[in-house]
Amino acid sequence: xxxxxxxxxxxxxxxxxxxxxxxxxLYGDTATNSRFYSVKIDAxxxxxxxxxxxxxxxxxxxxxxxxxGMTNLRAHEYTTxxxxxxxxxxxKWNPSWALMGGVSxxxxxxxxxxxxxxxxNLGEVATGLLPPGYTSRVxxxxxxxxxxxxxxxxxxx
Numbered sequence: 001x002x003x004x005x006x007x008x009x010x011x012x013x014x015x016x017x018x019x020x021x022x023x024x025x026l027y028g029d030t031a032t033n034s035r036f037y038s039v040k041i042d043a044x045x046x047x048x049x050x051x052x053x054x055x056x057x058x059x060x061x062x063x064x065x066x067x068x069g070m071t072n073l074r075a076h077e078y079t080t081x082x083x084x085x086x087x088x089x090x091x092k093w094n095p096s097w098a099l100m101g102g103v104s105x106x107x108x109x110x111x112x113x114x115x116x117x118x119x120x121n122l123g124e125v126a127t128g129l130l131p132p133g134y135t136s137r138v139x140x141x142x143x144x145x146x147x148x149x150x151x152x153x154x155x156x157x
Contacts (some may be wrong), residue, residue, distance in 0.1 A: 013051040037080040072094040073125035094123025112153040
């Protein structure tokens with residue numbers, strides 16, 4: 001994750017983040033075949049986020065937040081037990097949103113350690129056309145991520 005900048009006013013914070021998740025491997029089963037298909041999916045997400053700090057106790061500050069933005073999903077290296085060649089890459093931009101909650105610990109006036117949970121809705125993506133000469137695609141819907149995140153936050157005054 002890369003934070004592109006943010007703002008803090010009293011108990012309200014906002015920022016813009018850019019995340020790249022590389023190569024989540026998905027497998028699917030059917031009633032008669034385990035691992036009938038597999039696909040790799042990359043995600044590039046840009047979110048505008050807002051947070052509400054819920055007080056400060058001995059340097060610890062719990063918070064809740066939400067974000068909205070866009071995600072580019074890329075499906076590649078799709079294979080099945082029937083079609084061994086990979087399909088062409090499929091790409092799609094989707095509206096995305098996130099809900100967050102966490103706690104930060106203030107080491108100094110400018111440096112905070114941040115531990116959080118984030119639920120991220122990514123949307124859907126379809127594979128490219130299946131070879132050779134097929135006209136169908138496989139769509140992966142309702143893609144989400146549930147993340148535990150640990151990082152540092154640097155506050156500029």
